[in-house]
Amino acid sequence: MQDTMPEQAETTMAARSGAPTFADVARAAERIAGIAHRTPVLTSRTADARTGAKLFFKAENLQRGGAFKFRGAYNAISALSEAVRARGVLSFSSGNHAQAIALASQLLGIPATIVMPGDAPAAKIAATRGYGAEVVLYDRYTQDREALGRELAEPKGMTLIPPFNHRDVIAGQGTLAQELIEEAGPLDVLVACLGGGGQLAGCALAAAALSPGCRVIGVEPEAGNDGQQSFRTGRIVTIPVPRTIADGAQSTALGDLTFAIIQREVADILTVSDPQLVETMRFFAERMKLLVEPTGCLAAAAVLHGLVDVKDKRVGVVISGGNVDLATFAQLVGETA
Template structure:
């Protein structure tokens, strides 16, 4: 059986419904690519001479903000649902998320004819709530500071006999996310460094699996918001560190701890985890809007902000950067772009 603890910092919950821990491998990433082929977009890899000149490196931006559902999360959600046995799929799926995973599961479920219930925080961005509803999912709201979303989700899954698809602590979700780095490296060739946003760890773990198999010598770096550096602490301590719910404009990375399925991968394959400030994220959001005509949400800018502000030293290198999402409310984006 598996135990877990979530944002509220409450007691661990014993979960008899999940299978024994299964750490995904690169073979799982390849299997995920086959499952999502034709469903997920093969997003473009973009370049900017201005960005290259600024850091003195060759930067390759994997534009997952242009993915279906507006974020990389569609990859893992679609793969996890597609991997379910038919008897399980007929009872639907339950997921919990602050937004991008919610939208991804709702959208992927609709495409595969599966019902979806999503547990979302009351303060999730309006655009993400609206999109999740628009994809046909039922939404159950909770207070991220006083309630435990995992407990709520497991209760609902048990009541509905549905499959639970967590946002990052799931082997098929991790494998699906890894297809982003696989596509990036296959398109641009060998890279010296791969820089990836880090929230719960699903994207970074999946990308690390792909990168170690296809560009084994590259340096792999995860990037968190300064206020939520549980991943950085965990990597340096060698065990999962839990923190209070952080507050940052990177709303997609407000997790309190890494997952049981992804931490062993991060510990084995990731070279470093660094942090960036909200001010650096704001400047990076503005750069993409003004210079590259891209809408990238603050969370999606984590990796780029670390590179473009010198937190990650990459002069003279070929650097792959994952832009993880672009789901930001237009009113919020206008406010962000207006700040100086």
């Protein structure tokens, strides 16, 4: 789901990329067609009965690379010229964007280097390396990954593809909402996960164009509510790296591109606790037979715990990813048994 990114590097990419529109989402859908999975839209009578709503779950845990991030990564890299791609790409990520960039680069036959926190889930680090990317580990609490990335990228002329604040990344993420609305029909509410804002911003663009009147709501970890603070104060708020099991949403600030779209198109931003995420992981495993990572449960946790007014409404819910170490999954879910 949404990975962290140094604000200065994000702003630099924003200046080069420009603000995306739904037309960019539509172009992204064409670029990734036949490459990204058109993931299923799932329903649950148990979830419907619990909430009094008709819920449509977009299962991006079944996407290539195990998360929605593949959409934006492939769209952004494939939009580069062949000459630029040949010099390779570099990114920063706690895991899902890392795997997405690595897999997209492998498919396009170009080199990729990923700067990842040393405490990222072992499965995500292993998968990123397995897709052929060079992984450079750093300490997210003490090291400056922007400086580290610059040292790595500049000598080789690599292109930086940030996790969220990039026109083509945002547009690619928006294709999941486009598919959801195409399959489920018009929605009253769309609930998405929030870290740096790429998913939420892209989904908001798609919803505004394809399901006018749909209320779009973002959900982030209680311990990392920089998005909520930014939304309610009208300015980008930066916080320390939050301590939460939702490792894909340990962002410290929204990007300027994502924030602008969120301000304009999103109705509200809510937060959920780590225990609520664990309960939701267990619900998915028991009732829907799905393996979902903590970050992937953000939107569903808010809906299933009654934080969003969904009664008698048609509601889209994004399941953003399923990349979680099995030992960690068993430990977390077992604690609630």
